Amino acid sequence: MEFVMAERGSVFSTQDRAIRLLAELEQEMAARAAGDDELILNFDGVDHIGSSFATAFVARIFVERREAGLPKPSIHRANPEVDSKIQSALNGGEKPQLLAA
Numbered sequence: 001m002e003f004v005m006a007e008r009g010s011v012f013s014t015q016d017r018a019i020r021l022l023a024e025l026e027q028e029m030a031a032r033a034a035g036d037d038e039l040i041l042n043f044d045g046v047d048h049i050g051s052s053f054a055t056a057f058v059a060r061i062f063v064e065r066r067e068a069g070l071p072k073p074s075i076h077r078a079n080p081e082v083d084s085k086i087q088s089a090l091n092g093g094e095k096p097q098l099l100a101a
Contacts, residue, residue: 001032002076006045013050018057025061037070044077054089062090 003025005012012018029039041058043049049057061073075086 001029001036001038002040002042003028004042004044006042010045010047011049012046012053012057013048015052015056018053018055018060021057022060039065039071039073040076041073042076043079043082046078046082049082049085051085051088054085058086059089059091 008021008024012021039061041061058075065072075083078086
């Protein structure tokens with residue numbers, strides 16, 4: 001499944017926003033067919049994410065998927081600033097698979 005962030009905005013900065021998007025993502029994943037465990041977080045068109053958003057959204061997804069025994073998500077088309085925030089949120093732990101633009 002591909003979760004296209006730009007369909008939801010171009011700037012993401014708060015934990016509250018992260019919580020709302022997590023709920024939306026969970027709802028979309030529940031509607032998908034069982035066995036579709038791939039998750040792509042597509043950041044194409046996203047100009048900025050805040051550190052609190054990166055931690056509450058991206059890092060949380062990585063932890064939850066690891067704990068559930070699911071494959072880690074792929075980060076797709078994050079600009080350098082967004083990628084830096086994501087990497088910081090992951091705090092030097094597992095790095096997401098980065099896909100070419």
